[in-house]
Amino acid sequence: MKILVTGANGQVGACFQRLAPLYPDWRFIFAGSGDLDITEKQAVDFFLAANPGVAWVINCAAYTAVDKAESEPEKARNINVTGAKILAEACAKRGILLVHFSSDYVYHTQQNTPFKEHDPVKPKGVYARTKLAGERAATRAYPEGTMVIRTSWVYASVGQNFVKTMLRLGKERSELRVVADQIGTPTYAPDLALAVLKIIEKVAAGTLDRVSISGVWNYSNEGVASWYDFAQAIFDLSNVDCHVVPIETQDYPTPAQRPPFSVLNKTKIKNFFGIEIPHWRESLEKCLVALNE
Numbered sequence: 001m002k003i004l005v006t007g008a009n010g011q012v013g014a015c016f017q018r019l020a021p022l023y024p025d026w027r028f029i030f031a032g033s034g035d036l037d038i039t040e041k042q043a044v045d046f047f048l049a050a051n052p053g054v055a056w057v058i059n060c061a062a063y064t065a066v067d068k069a070e071s072e073p074e075k076a077r078n079i080n081v082t083g084a085k086i087l088a089e090a091c092a093k094r095g096i097l098l099v100h101f102s103s104d105y106v107y108h109t110q111q112n113t114p115f116k117e118h119d120p121v122k123p124k125g126v127y128a129r130t131k132l133a134g135e136r137a138a139t140r141a142y143p144e145g146t147m148v149i150r151t152s153w154v155y156a157s158v159g160q161n162f163v164k165t166m167l168r169l170g171k172e173r174s175e176l177r178v179v180a181d182q183i184g185t186p187t188y189a190p191d192l193a194l195a196v197l198k199i200i201e202k203v204a205a206g207t208l209d210r211v212s213i214s215g216v217w218n219y220s221n222e223g224v225a226s227w228y229d230f231a232q233a234i235f236d237l238s239n240v241d242c243h244v245v246p247i248e249t250q251d252y253p254t255p256a257q258r259p260p261f262s263v264l265n266k267t268k269i270k271n272f273f274g275i276e277i278p279h280w281r282e283s284l285e286k287c288l289v290a291l292n293e
């Protein structure tokens with residue numbers, strides 16, 4: 001089976017590259033932004049024509065600079081909406097199943113219980129709005145073959161993320177102020193990537209109907225944390241001697257607003273696909289080990 005991973009050099013894309021050897025019978029094609037620009041319709045068509053037989057596209061390509069997006073709305077929209085639509089149309093034409101990632105930031109409401117997939121969405125900010133528009137554009141273009149996975153606070157030992165930033169700053173400073181009133185769940189990118197590969201495995205084995213994968217699915221690690229909790233755990237588990245001071249969002253203004261609460265309810269994906277999800281602390285430990293290897 002042939003699987004194309006777009007945006008293959010980002011955090012999540014790179015995790016698929018690392019996990020690929022676990023599936024020696026499958027052929028992965030890893031396309032970074034330099035190999036395939038998902039906003040170029042002709043390039044996408046040409047790429048799929050040059051690589052016949054692709055059964056799945058896993059779209060890891062995205063504009064993810066949440067604050068910068070406020071000053072680059074056209075660029076964010078082009079990648080997150082137009083790119084997603086172009087990929088979905090290309091997949092629909094060829095009967096290729098599409099996995100597309102979206103964000104917990106679409107759930108920016110007053111709700112304070114874990115979000116289910118059908119709870120109301122209200123994205124604020126360019127990044128969040130383009131992520132919602134992108135998942136809708138892809139689903140509209142290819143309703144029967146697009147799996148949208150909303151995830152949150154993604155980190156890995158590769159790429160730029162909160163864990164690496166905290167480790168760097170924690171070694172430079174004796175004290176750090178970290179927001180304590182935004183609540184969500186960190187997601188270790190290798191856990192997310194492995195869950196996707198297990199889902200693909202189930203569909204490939206014929207135990208699941210192709211169409212049943214379509215729609216929106218939430219995935220993050222288990223547990224709940226604030227950014228303050230997350231920073232504290234990073235320092236505790238890596239023996240970094242840095243005092244973490246809890247602050248409020250209003251004391252750390254950013255160009256884009258983040259939801260105060262965006263914990264995801266994962267019951268749907270766990271029950272339907274029989275997936276077990278590790279707690280975020282357990283996965284953080286794995287990441288810290290990987291960073292020291």
Ligand SMILES: NC(=O)c1ccc[n+]([C@@H]2O[C@H](COP(=O)([O-])OP(=O)(O)OC[C@H]3O[C@@H](n4cnc5c(N)ncnc54)[C@H](OP(=O)(O)O)[C@@H]3O)[C@@H](O)[C@H]2O)c1
Nearest residue numbers: 007009010011012033037038061062064101103151153154
């Ligand atoms: N990171 C998070 O905390 C988070 C949270 C929730 C959801 N998500 C979602 O999860 C998915 C993966 O995120 P990530 O953290 O892996 O992002 P990432 O590390 O920023 O990677 C995104 C990748 O997309 C590539 N890309 C950008 N424009 C492209 C284009 N036009 N064509 C092809 N590739 C392009 C980038 O390549 P260049 O670097 O060369 O531009 C980069 O390698 C995204 O859909 C994101 O919205 C992420």
